[in-house]
Amino acid sequence: MPFVLYLLATAVFAQGSSEFMLAGLLPDLAADLGVTVAEAGLLTSAFAAGMVVGAPLMAAAGRRWPPRTALAAFLALFIAAHAAGALTDHFAVLLATRAVAALANAGFLAVALTTVALLVPETARARALAVLLGGTTLALVAGVPAGALLGDALGWRATLWAVAVLAAPALAAVLLAVPDRPAAAAPLALRTELAVLTRPDVVQVLALGVLVNGGTFGAYTYLGALAERRVPLVLALFGIGAFLGVAAAGRLADRHWRRLLAWCGPLLLAGWLALALAPAALVLLAPVLGALAFAAGSTLIGRIMAAAQDAPTMGGSYATAALNVGAMLGPVLAGAAYTAAGAAGPAFAAAGLTASAIAVAVYAGRTSSPAHHGSGK
Structure with a gap:
C-alpha cells in the first residue's frame, strides 16, 4: 500500500475522533456556555448534518482541483474550525464551527476516497479503503476514549x-506526500456525474450502506444504556471488533465481497437480536457485533465506489453521504425504540434496519447485481 494512504488515515483518525468525542462532555460544556444539555446535544446533530450536506457539496466545489490542493484546503479549514471553537465563549459560534468542521471533514473524506481509486489498482481497492477507514475505527478504539479523558482532566476546549x-x-504530510496530479482538463459535467444516482444498481447499494450503517450507529449510540458501569470496556471491545472487521474486509472484499456480505448480513441480524433478547451477554457480543458491522459497512463503501465509478469526482461523496445518512437515521430510530421498549429497543431497531438491508440485497440479487462493476465471488 502507498505510504500516503497511512498519512490520510491519520487525518481521518483526527476527524473521526472529533465527530464523537464531545458526546461524553456535554454536561460540562453546557454549564460552561450557559445552555441546556439538550441544546448542547445539537453539536452532534450539526456535525452529522454537515457531513451529509458537505460530502456532495464540497466534492462538487473541489472537483476541478488537484487532489493535494483539495485535501489540504479541507484539512486546513477543519483545523481552523477547531481552533475557533476552542476560543469562543458563545454557543452559537461553537455550533457554527462544528458545522464548518463537518463540511470540511466530509469534503476531505470524499476526496480521499476518490484519491484511493487513483493510487491503487482496482484489485487492491478494498485493502486501500480498509487502511483509510481504519482511521475511523481507531478513533472509536483510542481517539474517543482519549478525548473523554482529556476533557475530564482539562476541559472540553x-x-x-x-x-x-x-x-x-x-496537513503537512498531505502537502508533502500526496501526488500533485493536475486536475482533469475537462472533467465530466456535474449533471452527468449526478445522473449516476438514478441508476438502480447505485441506488440499491446506497440503500444498503444507509441501512447497515444506520443499524450500527443507532445501536452504538445507546450501548451505554445497556453497559451501565461497563461503558468504557464495552465501547473499547466494540471498537476493537470494528477495527478487526475493517481489516478482515480489506483482505477479503476485493475478490469475495458477495460472499462476505452474504455471511455478515444474517450473522449481524442474529447478533442484534441476541443483544436485544440477552443484554447480559453484551461484553461477549460487543466485539463480534463491531467486527460484523464494520466488515459489512466498509465492504459496502467499496461497492458504492465501484458502482459509481462513472462519477470519478463525485463517487467518494456518495459513499460518504450514505455512511452519514445512516449515522443520522439510526440514532433517531434507536432513540424512538429506546423510548418505546427501554434499553433493548435500540438493538431491536438495529435488527430491523439490518433485516431491511437483507431484503434490499435479496431484491437486488433478483433484478441486477448491486455494484455490478468489478469482480467478486
Missing part, C-alpha cells in the same frame, strides 16, 4: 485543541 494539533502534521 482541550479536546478541540488536541484534534487541531493532531491534524496539523497530517
Whole structure:
C-alpha cells in the first residue's frame, strides 16, 4: 500500500475522533456556555448534518482541483474550525464551527476516497479503503476514549485543541506526500456525474450502506444504556471488533465481497437480536457485533465506489453521504425504540434496519447485481 494512504488515515483518525468525542462532555460544556444539555446535544446533530450536506457539496466545489490542493484546503479549514471553537465563549459560534468542521471533514473524506481509486489498482481497492477507514475505527478504539479523558482532566476546549494539533502534521504530510496530479482538463459535467444516482444498481447499494450503517450507529449510540458501569470496556471491545472487521474486509472484499456480505448480513441480524433478547451477554457480543458491522459497512463503501465509478469526482461523496445518512437515521430510530421498549429497543431497531438491508440485497440479487462493476465471488 502507498505510504500516503497511512498519512490520510491519520487525518481521518483526527476527524473521526472529533465527530464523537464531545458526546461524553456535554454536561460540562453546557454549564460552561450557559445552555441546556439538550441544546448542547445539537453539536452532534450539526456535525452529522454537515457531513451529509458537505460530502456532495464540497466534492462538487473541489472537483476541478488537484487532489493535494483539495485535501489540504479541507484539512486546513477543519483545523481552523477547531481552533475557533476552542476560543469562543458563545454557543452559537461553537455550533457554527462544528458545522464548518463537518463540511470540511466530509469534503476531505470524499476526496480521499476518490484519491484511493487513483493510487491503487482496482484489485487492491478494498485493502486501500480498509487502511483509510481504519482511521475511523481507531478513533472509536483510542481517539474517543482519549478525548473523554482529556476533557475530564482539562476541559472540553482541550479536546478541540488536541484534534487541531493532531491534524496539523497530517496537513503537512498531505502537502508533502500526496501526488500533485493536475486536475482533469475537462472533467465530466456535474449533471452527468449526478445522473449516476438514478441508476438502480447505485441506488440499491446506497440503500444498503444507509441501512447497515444506520443499524450500527443507532445501536452504538445507546450501548451505554445497556453497559451501565461497563461503558468504557464495552465501547473499547466494540471498537476493537470494528477495527478487526475493517481489516478482515480489506483482505477479503476485493475478490469475495458477495460472499462476505452474504455471511455478515444474517450473522449481524442474529447478533442484534441476541443483544436485544440477552443484554447480559453484551461484553461477549460487543466485539463480534463491531467486527460484523464494520466488515459489512466498509465492504459496502467499496461497492458504492465501484458502482459509481462513472462519477470519478463525485463517487467518494456518495459513499460518504450514505455512511452519514445512516449515522443520522439510526440514532433517531434507536432513540424512538429506546423510548418505546427501554434499553433493548435500540438493538431491536438495529435488527430491523439490518433485516431491511437483507431484503434490499435479496431484491437486488433478483433484478441486477448491486455494484455490478468489478469482480467478486
